Amino acid sequence: MDVIVNNTPSLSGTIDALSSKNYTTRYLLVAALAEGTSTIYYPAHSEDSDAMRRCIQDLGAVLVEDDEKITITGFGSTPRPTGELNVGNAGAVLRFLMGIAALGEEITFVNTYPESLGKRPHQDLIDALEQLGAEVDHQEGRLPITIRGGQPQGGVIRVSGSVSSQYLSALLFLTPLLPQDSTIEVLHDLKSKVVIGQTLEVLEQAGIVIHASDDYMSFKVPGSQKYQPANYTVQGDYPGSAAILAAAAVTKSDVTVTRLMEKSKQGERAIIDVLKMMNVPLTHEDNIVHVQGNGKLTAVEFDGDAATDAVLAMVAAAVFAEGTSRFYNVENLRYKECDRITDYLHELSKAGARVEERQAEIIVHGRPEGVEGGVEINAHYDHRVIMALTIVGLRSKEPLRIKDAHHVAKSYPGYFDHLQALGANVEWV
Numbered sequence: 018m019d020v021i022v023n024n025t026p027s028l029s030g031t032i033d034a035l036s037s038k039n040y041t042t043r044y045l046l047v048a049a050l051a052e053g054t055s056t057i058y059y060p061a062h063s064e065d066s067d068a069m070r071r072c073i074q075d076l077g078a079v080l081v082e083d084d085e086k087i088t089i090t091g092f093g094s095t096p097r098p099t100g101e102l103n104v105g106n107a108g109a110v111l112r113f114l115m116g117i118a119a120l121g122e123e124i125t126f127v128n129t130y131p132e133s134l135g136k137r138p139h140q141d142l143i144d145a146l147e148q149l150g151a152e153v154d155h156q157e158g159r160l161p162i163t164i165r166g167g168q169p170q171g172g173v174i175r176v177s178g179s180v181s182s183q184y185l186s187a188l189l190f191l192t193p194l195l196p197q198d199s200t201i202e203v204l205h206d207l208k209s210k211v212v213i214g215q216t217l218e219v220l221e222q223a224g225i226v227i228h229a230s231d232d233y234m235s236f237k238v239p240g241s242q243k244y245q246p247a248n249y250t251v252q253g254d255y256p257g258s259a260a261i262l263a264a265a266a267v268t269k270s271d272v273t274v275t276r277l278m279e280k281s282k283q284g285e286r287a288i289i290d291v292l293k294m295m296n297v298p299l300t301h302e303d304n305i306v307h308v309q310g311n312g313k314l315t316a317v318e319f320d321g322d323a324a325t326d327a328v329l330a331m332v333a334a335a336v337f338a339e340g341t342s343r344f345y346n347v348e349n350l351r352y353k354e355c356d357r358i359t360d361y362l363h364e365l366s367k368a369g370a371r372v373e374e375r376q377a378e379i380i381v382h383g384r385p386e387g388v389e390g391g392v393e394i395n396a397h398y399d400h401r402v403i404m405a406l407t408i409v410g411l412r413s414k415e416p417l418r419i420k421d422a423h424h425v426a427k428s429y430p431g432y433f434d435h436l437q438a439l440g441a442n443v444e445w446v
């Protein structure tokens with residue numbers, strides 16, 4: 018299904034932020050790894066979180082869900098033998114479960130999104146699992162991937178962090194369950210480092226002990242631990258809400274978003290600081306963000322690695338800023354649902370934005386007068402491209418038609434409903 022985004026001068030109203038995708042996937046996983054019953058309040062509902070629900074059920078967890086919460090009785094350290102797992106298009110779910118697959122005899126991860134997740138690299142994680150004795154069949158580091166566990170014991174594991182933090186998170190979920198102690202050394206750089214803070218926070222809530230160096234480049238993990246059943250409450254999601262806040266920033270607006278924790282470990286909370294740096298009038302108090310946009314923004318320079326999943330929304334806001342903005346240290350955007358530098362900037366240019374790419378940078382020459390629009394946008398299977406181009410469409414002279422906009426449901430199925438509730442002129446066709 019496509020969405021038509023029409024010029025929308027103003028937005029107003031209040032919405033509750035969707036629930037965090039990253040926390041939901043993690044809580045589902047640690048609940049599945051516990052022996053006993055855990056409860057997760059306000060879990061996210063999206064294709065990615067549903068993929069984790071489906072896979073942990075296939076591995077033997079028992080799930081009961083109502084409108085407010087989900088109770089999960091876990092399988093502990095012994096996942097049920099299952100031939101195949103289908104993670105949909107969810108990168109984090111795949112990588113975390115590749116780690117857990119090392120506990121089993123043989124699991125094949127199938128390739129249902131050959132044009133998106135099917136193109137993403139997993140070699141660095143495969144190398145790490147092989148160090149633990151797993152046998153892995155793969156297609157040059159890509160799906161489909163078969164993992165035969167081989168009863169890993171623990172020990173020293175070296176993993177590269179230069180492409181994704183998800184490989185390290187996968188090892189942090191796996192190693193506490195191994196019989197012996199482990200040491201994890203991160204090689205090269207660690208991208209999306211802040212996300213490791215979310216992994217460690219959730220592991221601690223699940224009763225797991227991990228000794229991390231301050232720079233997150235080295236970890237000591239005691240073996241033979243047990244995940245404890247617990248109650249969890251999922252906080253609001255900054256990456257998705259960043260798109261709503263950026264939409265409010267580029268229009269005349271009076272928009273309130275609730276459930277956004279000020280002390281959150283989500284790096285994408287930086288959307289607040291970046292919009293403030295762009296001189297967008299906003300406040301953030303008592304977990305409520307209030308934007309009173311006037312459509313005027315100034316350019317910004319920002320290290321995007323601190324807020325990986327909000328960069329596309331920030332770039333969309335910068336399209337209408339006075340001056341030239343620069344988002345640097347963002348090379349790993351190339352290894353997402355699409356190449357979020359080349360593919361995204363191609364679509365932005367079609368809409369009339371003035372953008373330039375470097376290997377690890379996005380440069381935006383702002384157009385405060387607005388862009389032409391009037392074109393069809395290829396979504397590249399990427400929810401964040403869809404959300405970001407919608408922001409641009411709100412200030413395009415002619416409508417933007419975003420093809421296959423239903424892929425927004427990967428993380429934020431209610432995105433267009435929320436925008437419509439705020440008065441955006443968007444319609445499904």
Ligand SMILES: O=C(O)C1=C[C@@H](OP(=O)(O)O)[C@@H](O)[C@H](O)C1
Binds near residue numbers: 208325
């Ligand atoms: O661990 C996670 O849940 C995630 C880590 C990040 O990926 P990278 O570490 O690959 O940048 C982020 O972009 C993704 O949406 C979710």
Ligand SMILES: C=C(OP(=O)(O)O)C(=O)O
Binds near residue numbers: 108109326353354428
């Ligand atoms: C990149 C993302 O997710 P994943 O890596 O889990 O597919 C995202 O949500 O923007």
